[in-house]
Each structure stands twice: as C-alpha cells, then as structure tokens.
Amino acid sequence: MKDASRISESELEIMKTLWKSNPLSANEIKSLIEHKVDWSLPTIKTFLNRLMKKEIIGYEKSGRKYFYFPLVSYDDYVKVENNSFLHRVYDGALNMLFSKFLEEKNLSKKDIDRLQKILEDKKEDIDK
8 A cells, every 4th residue: 555644635635525525526526526626627636636746646547637546545544644643642552542541532432332342342352
C-alpha cells in the first residue's frame, strides 16, 4: 500500500467521495462535493492529479472522460492515520490514548459493554 498518510485535508474531501462511490468523473465529484467546498473543476482536477501521482487513486478512460477510483481503501487509510496519530501525540502509548479518551468522553452502558467485549476478544486472541 502506498503511504496514505500523505493525503492532504483537501485531497481527503475527494477521497471521501470516491470511497462512497466509484468510479467517478471529475464533474461527478464536483457535483457531489459542491455543497461542502467551492472548488472549480480545474482545482478538483489538480487534486485528482496529485492523488494519482501519489498512487492513491487510479483511473479508467472511457471516450474522452476519465473515471477515478481509489487504490487505497478507507480502512487502510484509517489504520495509517490512527497509527500516525498514536505515535505523533502519544509516542505510541496505546493505553494512554484510550485512558485520556475515556476520561474525557461520556459513554453509555451500551458503549462500555461494546468496548469491554472488544477487549475480552483481544485478550482471548492473545491467550491462544
């Protein structure tokens, strides 16, 4: 997988659209994100070209149109970003990240039960 952490905030708007639906033309992307950002078609094409150079997206040509699709999955992107954040902010200390998060966040009983189940499953995997 290419380095998905190199996706800028602006490029991320394009990627979110492509992760939801693809392949898409530049015009289709523009119409799907115009309620969020006021970018011209040339601006969108610039971001698409940057993402292609980074090998984050690919394209198919059909007639005179180009249709873009992700080469990096949303899940892979999230894993890279989570890992980057963990190391950048918490120096890799996962327990500190969760401790700080849980101290600040109001959780429902359902949330706590779900987190507890995830931890129990992880513990079982380690014990195997």
